[in-house]
Amino acid sequence: MNESRPPILRIRDLHKWYDDLHILRGLSCDLRAGEKVAIIGPSGSGKSTLLRLLMTLESPDSGEIEVDGQAMWSTTPAGRTVAAGEDVLRRIRAKLGMVFQHFHLFPHLTVLRNITAAPQIVKGIARDAAERRAGELLEMVGLADKANAYPAQLSGGQKQRVAIARALAMDPSVMLFDEVTSALDPELVGEVQDVLRQLAHQAAMTMLIVTHEMQFAREIADHVMFFDAGTIVEQGAPEQIFSAPKEDRTREFLQRVIDR
Amino acid sequence: MPPPIDLLPSLMDGLRRTLVIAAGGSVLAIAFALLAGLGCLSRDPIVRTVARVYIEVFRGTSALVQLFWFYFALPILLGLRLDAMLVGVLVLGLNIGAYGAEVVRSAIESVPAGQVQAAAALSMNRWQTMRYIVLPQAILLMLPPFGNLLIELLKSTALVSMITVTDLTRAGLFLRDDTLRTAEVFGMLLLIYFSLSLMITAVMRGLERWLSHGQDYGGRQ
Amino acid sequence: MIWDWEFAISILPEILRGLGVTLLAVFWGMTIALSLGLVWATARRSTNRLVAWPVACFVEFVRSTPLLVQIFFLFYVLPSLGLTLSPLLAGVVALGIHYSCYTSEVYRAGINAVPRGQWEAARALSFSRWESYRYVILPQAIPPIIPALGNYVIAMFKDAPLLSAITVLEILQRAKIIGNETFRYLEPFTVVGVIFLILSLLSGLLLTRLERRLKLVSA
Ligand SMILES: Nc1ncnc2c1ncn2[C@@H]1O[C@H](COP(=O)(O)OP(=O)(O)O)[C@@H](O)[C@H]1O
Ligand SMILES: [Mg+2]
Numbered sequence: 046m047n048e049s050r051p052p053i054l055r056i057r058d059l060h061k062w063y064d065d066l067h068i069l070r071g072l073s074c075d076l077r078a079g080e081k082v083a084i085i086g087p088s089g090s091g092k093s094t095l096l097r098l099l100m101t102l103e104s105p106d107s108g109e110i111e112v113d114g115q116a117m118w119s120t121t122p123a124g125r126t127v128a129a130g131e132d133v134l135r136r137i138r139a140k141l142g143m144v145f146q147h148f149h150l151f152p153h154l155t156v157l158r159n160i161t162a163a164p165q166i167v168k169g170i171a172r173d174a175a176e177r178r179a180g181e182l183l184e185m186v187g188l189a190d191k192a193n194a195y196p197a198q199l200s201g202g203q204k205q206r207v208a209i210a211r212a213l214a215m216d217p218s219v220m221l222f223d224e225v226t227s228a229l230d231p232e233l234v235g236e237v238q239d240v241l242r243q244l245a246h247q248a249a250m251t252m253l254i255v256t257h258e259m260q261f262a263r264e265i266a267d268h269v270m271f272f273d274a275g276t277i278v279e280q281g282a283p284e285q286i287f288s289a290p291k292e293d294r295t296r297e298f299l300q301r302v303i304d305r
Numbered sequence: 306m307p308p309p310i311d312l313l314p315s316l317m318d319g320l321r322r323t324l325v326i327a328a329g330g331s332v333l334a335i336a337f338a339l340l341a342g343l344g345c346l347s348r349d350p351i352v353r354t355v356a357r358v359y360i361e362v363f364r365g366t367s368a369l370v371q372l373f374w375f376y377f378a379l380p381i382l383l384g385l386r387l388d389a390m391l392v393g394v395l396v397l398g399l400n401i402g403a404y405g406a407e408v409v410r411s412a413i414e415s416v417p418a419g420q421v422q423a424a425a426a427l428s429m430n431r432w433q434t435m436r437y438i439v440l441p442q443a444i445l446l447m448l449p450p451f452g453n454l455l456i457e458l459l460k461s462t463a464l465v466s467m468i469t470v471t472d473l474t475r476a477g478l479f480l481r482d483d484t485l486r487t488a489e490v491f492g493m494l495l496l497i498y499f500s501l502s503l504m505i506t507a508v509m510r511g512l513e514r515w516l517s518h519g520q521d522y523g524g525r526q
Numbered sequence: 527m528i529w530d531w532e533f534a535i536s537i538l539p540e541i542l543r544g545l546g547v548t549l550l551a552v553f554w555g556m557t558i559a560l561s562l563g564l565v566w567a568t569a570r571r572s573t574n575r576l577v578a579w580p581v582a583c584f585v586e587f588v589r590s591t592p593l594l595v596q597i598f599f600l601f602y603v604l605p606s607l608g609l610t611l612s613p614l615l616a617g618v619v620a621l622g623i624h625y626s627c628y629t630s631e632v633y634r635a636g637i638n639a640v641p642r643g644q645w646e647a648a649r650a651l652s653f654s655r656w657e658s659y660r661y662v663i664l665p666q667a668i669p670p671i672i673p674a675l676g677n678y679v680i681a682m683f684k685d686a687p688l689l690s691a692i693t694v695l696e697i698l699q700r701a702k703i704i705g706n707e708t709f710r711y712l713e714p715f716t717v718v719g720v721i722f723l724i725l726s727l728l729s730g731l732l733l734t735r736l737e738r739r740l741k742l743v744s745a
Binding site: 361362364365366367368369370371373374377378381382456460461462463464466467474477478481487488491492494495498499502503 | 528587589590591592593594595596598599602603606683684685686687688690691698701702705711712715716718719722723726727730
């Protein structure tokens with residue numbers, strides 16, 4: 046039924062090199078709007094690189110990326126890979142939100158200002174409207190009482206929940222999560238996962254979640270991609286990937302992480 | 306008045322000029338430092354080169370040589386005489402500004418890359434990222450080295466005495482000729498400069514404390 | 527043309543003679559600065575407050591007051607104490623003392639960067655405090671700070687023209703004399719500026735090289 050609509054994210058034959066390291070090796074995939082996708086795979090396999098390319102923090106060496114039908118990177122008839130204009134890129138980027146492993150909260154701003162900064166500065170939203178929205182988001186992530194705290198006064202789990210609220214304040218339709226619980230003490234992982242679960246209930250929200258928590262991936266995702274050496278080795282429904290992986294590399298990887 | 310306090314009134318005019326030059330020089334130095342420091346990080350190669358050349362020339366030649374050049378040589382090129390006070394303010398501003406530019410550049414570069422990425426992920430453009438995210442954090446890192454530079458600038462104001470400005474130092478030289486109380490006069494000069502330096506240090510400390518509440522520098526990566 | 531090449535070249539020998547005096551002053555000034563700085567640094571780490579405190583105050587005081595006034599002080603005040611120095615000697619001593627208060631901070635940073643365990647190991651081998659410095663601490667503390675000390679050589683070089691204020695015939699003073707005699711200021715001061723620029727840039731390059739070498743060695 047969704048096949049008639051263009052995918053919200055369309056990636057074709059994406060290549061990325063760092064000097065002579067071939068990090069992404071011809072990656073292709075489609076994401077439908079509202080889909081919750083978990084990306085798993087060994088570290089160094091290019092998961093973060095993919096998210097950073099989507100966020101235009103880096104440029105691909107070749108390949109195509111389309112967001113919601115708009116080309117971000119495309120191939121000319123002559124075979125060259127070119128970026129869309131700065132305007133288009135900015136408009137596309139505004140549809141994406143990203144949460145980082147190490148939070149990257151702005152240390153000089155309060156929690157509230159961390160959340161309202163971009164809506165006010167980038168979108169020109171009035172201060173009280175931005176603050177009202179920030180209040181709702183803080184409520185949602187359970188930190189309404191921390192609005193005036195500085196990041197230094199928060200625990201890791203709280204920082205990450207603020208970072209999620211900050212990204213959501215820009216009303217993205219796709220959220221990218223890059224190992225958002227990996228830098229947390231084990232007892233703080235749950236509170237951040239709870240926020241992600243809550244988000245996953247929103248049907249319209251597309252989520253791309255890089256994670257090392259297999260149990261969580263299985264629970265939250267309706268589609269799982271297994272990355273290795275810069276390509277998608279295997280993808281499918283969580284049940285299939287985790288219970289009956291087809292590829293040897295998937296099986297080996299799952300064996301290794303579950304043994305740990 | 307008991308000696309050596311009785312020397313003070315005759316130094317007041319000079320002190321006033323020293324303060325004017327130090328204040329004017331500081332304002333110019335901060336402006337040049339920001340301009341050239343940001344210029345070094347510009348995407349435009351011409352802007353980068355201009356900033357680089359300015360920094361190298363003014364750091365690479367002696368402050369006193371610069372004063373002499375601007376006061377004695379430049380008027381020949383321009384065909385007009387420049388006011389000595391003005392030359393003092395301009396040259397000290399340019400000189401300390403060149404050192405300050407390196408402070409600005411390295412402070413900006415030491416704001417963690419994650420901060421810029423987070424801003425980009427929130428769709429901020431380069432200017433917005435610089436203005437709202439990077440500079441506010443970098444300024445804290447700049448304050449201590451800038452405090453030192455302002456003390457350097459204050460000390461350098463003594464050099465204008467050599468291009469005929471009757472600043473505190475030159476007033477002291479005149480006073481010594483008049484009174485022949487050499488040790489007292491120069492001792493008094495040193496004490497006045499020392500007190501002024503202490504004041505700069507105190508102000509910078511206060512500024513730092515005022516700006517740094519609630520910050521952590523510990524942004525990982 | 528305002529700029530006269532022939533004149534510029536004709537004054538070069540005289541200015542280079544001045545440069546010789548400047549370099550001589552820097553050489554001896556730095557010798558004093560490096561030795562005195564080490565004395566201040568160790569004194570400030572002394573457990574005896576009566577030693578550490580006055581030295582700390584002196585260092586702060588010298589760093590916070592103009593070199594030019596210090597030069598005048600040494601040159602004009604010492605004779606009244608029965609000690610008359612030639613202008614060059616007074617200038618060299620002033621440069622040396624002034625910069626010793628900067629090098630002392632560099633030494634301190636270097637010494638502080640040596641791990642505590644090294645002191646304890648030296649103590650365990652029953653080295654005296656002096657022997658610990660001489661054989662264990664300083665050999666580790668000094669190599670990493672050589673570039674920072676080198677920067678102060680360049681800084682002193684740029685401050686050396688201040689000696690012209692007490693009539694030392696260094697590079698700037700000779701340029702000034704030439705200017706006064708010929709009423710041509712553009713060439714002498716420009717030549718001096720260019721010489722400074724070239725020498726600073728060259729020594730800066732040399733320092734970066736040295737720094738890289740030292741990093742390779744320690745890595
Ligand atoms: N800026 C960079 N320069 C050079 N190599 C990089 C850079 N960023 C990442 N890499 C390399 O690319 C590979 C893939 O990185 P990444 O996408 O972060 O993997 P993952 O997130 O799957 O662990 C790693 O081997 C990493 O060392
Ligand atoms: Mg990663």
